[in-house]
Amino acid sequence: MKNDIERVAQLFKEQTNSLSHNESMVHYEQQREQYDKEYLAFIEYYSRDECYLCGKSFKSISKLKPCLH
Numbered sequence: 001m002k003n004d005i006e007r008v009a010q011l012f013k014e015q016t017n018s019l020s021h022n023e024s025m026v027h028y029e030q031q032r033e034q035y036d037k038e039y040l041a042f043i044e045y046y047s048r049d050e051c052y053l054c055g056k057s058f059k060s061i062s063k064l065k066p067c068l069h
């Protein structure tokens, strides 16, 4: 069991070797914030039947005016 943990830790260290710990954590936090924002926006607009990217109502989207999102 202990060997497995050490092996995983070693793999993680190798994978993140090019980034300092702080850099990779900041990057991760920024990505997570971005995902959270997009997810919340998507849920909010979707619950109103609107595209979260352009704010068009799904009901108003026709074949003549397609929403590209």
Ligand SMILES: [Zn+2]
Residues within 6 Å of the ligand: 051, 052, 053, 054, 055, 056, 067, 068, 069
């Ligand atoms: Zn759209």
